[in-house]
Amino acid sequence: MSDEEKKTDVAVLRAENLTKxxxxxxxxxxxxxxxxxxxxxxxxxxxxVLGPNGSGKSTTLKMILGLLFPTQGSLEVLGRxxxxxxxxxxxxxxxxxxxxxxxxxxxxxxxxYGSLFKLSDKEIRSxxxxxxxxxxxxHARRRTVGEFSKGMARRIGLAQALVNDPDLVILDxxxxxxxxxxxxxxxxxIQTLSDRGKTxxxxxxxxxxxxxxxxxxxxxxxxxxxxMGSIRDLLEERHRVRLTFPELGPESMKAVLDNIRRIAGxxxxxxxxxxxxxxxxxxxxxxxxxxxxxxxxxxGSAGFAGFLSSDGTREKHPSKE
Amino acid sequence: MMxxxxxxxxxxxxxxxxxxxxxPICLLLTVTCILxxxxxxxxxxxxxxxxGKMVRDSAFSxxxxxxxxxxxxxxxxxxxxxxxxxxxxxxxxxPVSRSLFFLAKFAGISAVMIxxxxxxxxxxxxxxxxxxxxxxxxxxxxxxxIALCILALFTAALTNYFWNRPFASDAFGFLIAAVIIAFVxxxxxxxxxxxxxxxxxxxxxxxxxxLLITMAVLVLTAxxxxxxxxxxxxxxxxxxxxxxxxxxxxxxxxxxxxxDHAVAAFLYGIIPNWQHFWVVDxxxxxxxxxxxxxxxxGLYALVYLTGVLALGIATFRVMDVRA
Ligand SMILES: Nc1ncnc2c1ncn2[C@@H]1O[C@H](COP(=O)(O)OP(=O)(O)OP(=O)(O)O)[C@@H](O)[C@H]1O
Ligand SMILES: [Mg+2]
Numbered sequence: 001m002s003d004e005e006k007k008t009d010v011a012v013l014r015a016e017n018l019t020k021x022x023x024x025x026x027x028x029x030x031x032x033x034x035x036x037x038x039x040x041x042x043x044x045x046x047x048x049v050l051g052p053n054g055s056g057k058s059t060t061l062k063m064i065l066g067l068l069f070p071t072q073g074s075l076e077v078l079g080r081x082x083x084x085x086x087x088x089x090x091x092x093x094x095x096x097x098x099x100x101x102x103x104x105x106x107x108x109x110x111x112x113y114g115s116l117f118k119l120s121d122k123e124i125r126s127x128x129x130x131x132x133x134x135x136x137x138x139h140a141r142r143r144t145v146g147e148f149s150k151g152m153a154r155r156i157g158l159a160q161a162l163v164n165d166p167d168l169v170i171l172d173x174x175x176x177x178x179x180x181x182x183x184x185x186x187x188x189x190i191q192t193l194s195d196r197g198k199t200x201x202x203x204x205x206x207x208x209x210x211x212x213x214x215x216x217x218x219x220x221x222x223x224x225x226x227x228m229g230s231i232r233d234l235l236e237e238r239h240r241v242r243l244t245f246p247e248l249g250p251e252s253m254k255a256v257l258d259n260i261r262r263i264a265g266x267x268x269x270x271x272x273x274x275x276x277x278x279x280x281x282x283x284x285x286x287x288x289x290x291x292x293x294x295x296x297x298x299x300g301s302a303g304f305a306g307f308l309s310s311d312g313t314r315e316k317h318p319s320k321e
Numbered sequence: 322m323m324x325x326x327x328x329x330x331x332x333x334x335x336x337x338x339x340x341x342x343x344x345p346i347c348l349l350l351t352v353t354c355i356l357x358x359x360x361x362x363x364x365x366x367x368x369x370x371x372x373g374k375m376v377r378d379s380a381f382s383x384x385x386x387x388x389x390x391x392x393x394x395x396x397x398x399x400x401x402x403x404x405x406x407x408x409x410x411x412x413x414x415x416p417v418s419r420s421l422f423f424l425a426k427f428a429g430i431s432a433v434m435i436x437x438x439x440x441x442x443x444x445x446x447x448x449x450x451x452x453x454x455x456x457x458x459x460x461x462x463x464x465x466x467i468a469l470c471i472l473a474l475f476t477a478a479l480t481n482y483f484w485n486r487p488f489a490s491d492a493f494g495f496l497i498a499a500v501i502i503a504f505v506x507x508x509x510x511x512x513x514x515x516x517x518x519x520x521x522x523x524x525x526x527x528x529x530x531x532l533l534i535t536m537a538v539l540v541l542t543a544x545x546x547x548x549x550x551x552x553x554x555x556x557x558x559x560x561x562x563x564x565x566x567x568x569x570x571x572x573x574x575x576x577x578x579x580x581d582h583a584v585a586a587f588l589y590g591i592i593p594n595w596q597h598f599w600v601v602d603x604x605x606x607x608x609x610x611x612x613x614x615x616x617x618x619g620l621y622a623l624v625y626l627t628g629v630l631a632l633g634i635a636t637f638r639v640m641d642v643r644a
Binding site for chain 2: 022062066067068069085086088089091093096097098101112113115116157160164170
């Protein structure tokens with residue numbers, strides 16, 4: 001991993017024996033949504049929480065944000081308790097479903113969220129512009145969010161989470177509702193954030209997304225961690241190797257295979273590598289976009305918001321406020 | 322730090338107020354209340370000189386009930402619905418403390434309630450004048466009010482059509498403005514159509530009565546906001562209505578027994594006594610409400626308000642925000 005040196009051993013998030021029991025109106029226990037999980041996320045890491053529906057992913061994230069209070073266990077976020085309001089100025093959160101104020105326009109929405117932080121009006125305006133550009137909704141900035149499609153609302157949700165240039169980004173199913181372009185963009189964005197030393201915690205049940213971006217994952221089932229570790233450690237089949245080379249003539253191919261058979265003593269698997277569907281889709285859309293300069297939904301966007309991709313130095317010292 | 326808190330507070334409160342008046346239900350109730358007060362004198366003409374009193378009493382009751390309904394609806398739509406939909410979660414995941422969120426919600430809704438109560442007080446004053454003569458309607462008071470209210474709704478439709486502006490909030494704003502303009506216009510014209518000095522024909526003693534009702538409405542709103550952190554619209558509205566009813570007859574229910582039963586005394590003390598805020602009968606026979614009384618009632622309301630809000634904040638702070 002090229003950005004290994006940026007990662008440090010500073011724990012941004014520490015959960016110990018975290019448990020959440022939902023109670024009913026009469027305070028009787030109803031569901032044990034999270035059951036004694038412990039984990040640690042270090043600075044600059046992209047950590048994925050995976051699991052089937054109802055396994056406790058969102059519940060865990062909401063406890064980290066101080067929206068839900070743990071029934072048991074302890075949590076430390078950026079060195080503070082999740083109840084501490086001050087720490088939130090360095091956190092960005094994309095909720096599972098982005099319900100926004102339906103009558104505000106895209107621009108007003110981002111400005112509103114920006115105004116909740118200690119930012120100057122000028123800064124808020126410039127960030128709003130950059131974020132709208134990044135999520136490809138500049139042309140829809142004056143439309144009310146209520147009439148947006150699901151994916152467009154999701155993009156606003158994502159922009160809203162980044163308006164404070166957070167050190168810890170918590171994304172609950174960031175790619176849900178997005179088209180493959182949006183997914184790719186979000187994944188690239190996560191990579192960019194991580195390269196800048198930001199910590200990203202995301203939940204998903206789309207395995208391909210997680211595999212692409214996460215350094216480490218935890219698989220939740222029924223509120224418990226079933227497996228945890230770095231993607232490489234968990235997935236790599238260390239005793240097998242794959243070779244890729246250009247198509248050879250039948251003669252040379254036979255010679256290569258014979259050699260392998262002779263040396264390794266086993267029959268090698270042979271197939272043509274395939275483009276994955278994502279790659280293919282992106283190629284098709286890129287081709288099509290050349291022909292239609294404009295369309296009504298989300299337009300192609302140019303890179304990332306400047307304030308997100310510039311290599312800030314402030315983030316290098318996470319301990320001070 | 323302080324400055325950014327104030328900025329957060331004003332933004333949140335402002336947004337709450339705007340979102341509240343953008344609810345169609347809020348406009349519907351407001352239009353109903355104001356138009357009802359405006360046309361009531363026409364319906365009650367020929368009531369043998371009692372019309373003025375009847376208009377006045379109905380208008381004030383409507384201010385109370387309208388305040389209760391709009392306050393409860395607004396509290397639920399901007400708190401319980403936002404908690405359920407996840408909007409509250411997205412705000413509370415920013416550096417916004419729960420108490421600030423709660424108080425800003427209350428402040429935003431209160432601003433709408435104050436606008437509504439002001440309009441109701443003005444409309445009531447105008448309509449009481451309309452109905453103040455036996456067997457005759459003061460058209461110089463009635464027509465500007467009715468005409469301007471209808472014009473307000475029409476204008477909102479136009480701004481929606483031409484500038485794509487939200488109808489409900491525009492209509493609400495125009496309606497309040499219409500009532501104020503109608504009040505000022507009629508203030509200069511006497512029942513005979515001649516110019517008079519400002520407000521010569523209005524009974525200004527109605528305002529303190531309305532002010533007291535506004536205080537009661539704000540206390541009810543605070544109760545609704547506190548309840549809305551946990552409950553949906555139906556239970557909130559039911560509980561607030563029950564509180565209103567019980568508080569209205571609390572003298573009868575508990576007051577009589579307060580001296581010899583501790584429970585009765587406790588309930589008598591804890592349930593706001595709305596009778597303190599309902600002083601319209603003092604106006605009969607040309608009387609007025611003494612300022613010192615208004616001061617005491619204001620203090621009473623303030624104590625309740627503080628208590629209810631403090632309780633609301635205390636429970637909201639330890640509550641799970643389940644989105
Ligand atoms: N507010 C709530 N009240 C009661 N039970 C809840 C509440 N929220 C979640 N649960 C329960 O907690 C468990 C975990 O829910 P959670 O939302 O964390 O799952 P998830 O992993 O995010 O699922 P999904 O993939 O569907 O988003 C579920 O059994 C759910 O029914
Ligand atoms: Mg979830």
